Amino acid sequence: MGLTIGVDIGGTKIAAGVVDEEGAILETHTVPTPATPSGIVDAIRAAVAGAGEGHDIEAVGIGAAGYVDDKRATVIFAPNIDWRHEPLKDKVEQRTGLPVVVENDANAAAWGEYRFGAGQGHEDVICITLGTGLGGGIIIGNKLRRGRFGVAAEFGHIRVVPDGLLCGCGSQGCWEQYASGRALVRYARQRAGATPENARILLGLGDGTSDGIEGKHISAAARQGDPVAIDSFRELARWAGAGLADLASLFDPSAFIVGGGVSDEGELVLDPIRKSFRRRLIGSQWRPHAQVLAARLGNRAGMVGAADLARQG
Ligand SMILES: [Zn+2]
Numbered sequence: 001m002g003l004t005i006g007v008d009i010g011g012t013k014i015a016a017g018v019v020d021e022e023g024a025i026l027e028t029h030t031v032p033t034p035a036t037p038s039g040i041v042d043a044i045r046a047a048v049a050g051a052g053e054g055h056d057i058e059a060v061g062i063g064a065a066g067y068v069d070d071k072r073a074t075v076i077f078a079p080n081i082d083w084r085h086e087p088l089k090d091k092v093e094q095r096t097g098l099p100v101v102v103e104n105d106a107n108a109a110a111w112g113e114y115r116f117g118a119g120q121g122h123e124d125v126i127c128i129t130l131g132t133g134l135g136g137g138i139i140i141g142n143k144l145r146r147g148r149f150g151v152a153a154e155f156g157h158i159r160v161v162p163d164g165l166l167c168g169c170g171s172q173g174c175w176e177q178y179a180s181g182r183a184l185v186r187y188a189r190q191r192a193g194a195t196p197e198n199a200r201i202l203l204g205l206g207d208g209t210s211d212g213i214e215g216k217h218i219s220a221a222a223r224q225g226d227p228v229a230i231d232s233f234r235e236l237a238r239w240a241g242a243g244l245a246d247l248a249s250l251f252d253p254s255a256f257i258v259g260g261g262v263s264d265e266g267e268l269v270l271d272p273i274r275k276s277f278r279r280r281l282i283g284s285q286w287r288p289h290a291q292v293l294a295a296r297l298g299n300r301a302g303m304v305g306a307a308d309l310a311r312q313g
Helices: 037-052 088-096 105-116 181-194 200-205 215-223 227-251 261-265 267-280 298-312
Strands: 003-009 013-019 025-032 057-064 075-077 084-086 100-104 125-130 134-140 255-259 291-294
Touching (some): 003 037, 003 105, 003 298, 025 037, 037 057, 057 088, 057 105, 057 298, 088 100, 100 105, 100 298, 105 255, 105 298, 125 227, 125 261, 181 200, 181 215, 181 227, 181 261, 200 215, 215 227, 215 261, 255 267, 267 291
Parallel strands (some): 003 057, 057 100, 255 291
Antiparallel strands (some): 013 025
């Protein structure tokens, strides 16, 4: 089979990419994300047409942030787009005339990393994506495991703190409240508010107040040695690594892949995650350890993974 298109539906833009059998992106086309479900179908059609022009395209894979049903056809529910039982596969097939596979975006990214990124050579891989929230994907025995109803691997909403922080999902103490980009900002603001003398670089990058601190400031300040910024990454890593140890108890993979914007910081965050993981792993001294690897494909993972899943049909 030849070329397929992977579509990444983000909050501000929809990106379609023509992807070959080796996972290489040959061409991309990007359009703004409309506010309505019908507008989004039009935009996907436009992005697919723009990217696919002049190429012989065989199928389309769409990565969508939401719960996708077991037939990989309908978005059951999405937190950020007004999708409620949205038959996205049928609508996009009608508009493009191509076979369509819809997949949860974190699953698509996990598949991309497994096939063409950090997971190559592994049969059992668990991916976590540390973005605004925390997403995940499960590959066991070289298969993407979606669960009976298609909604497995929602790791971000595992409860890690009973009666903990309120989560956007309505529950309390979810993992993503402690290990995500949003959590990182909270740690930095709290620490900078409590000990501003240790956050001079960090505070200097924003408007000077702890509430003005944003994610990009924390990354820049940590690279310049700001103690609060570094400590905020460590706190995030502590929670992330502890959660991976729990996932090792569940899945026993040979590799964890850590992706998402937070992981762009590389060893600054990966090294403390590994330490926390080893510390929390049961029987740590006596058992084999899964590798904890940085994702390699960056924000291309979802597009490449969705395209490959479409190729596999
Ligand atoms: Zn939650």
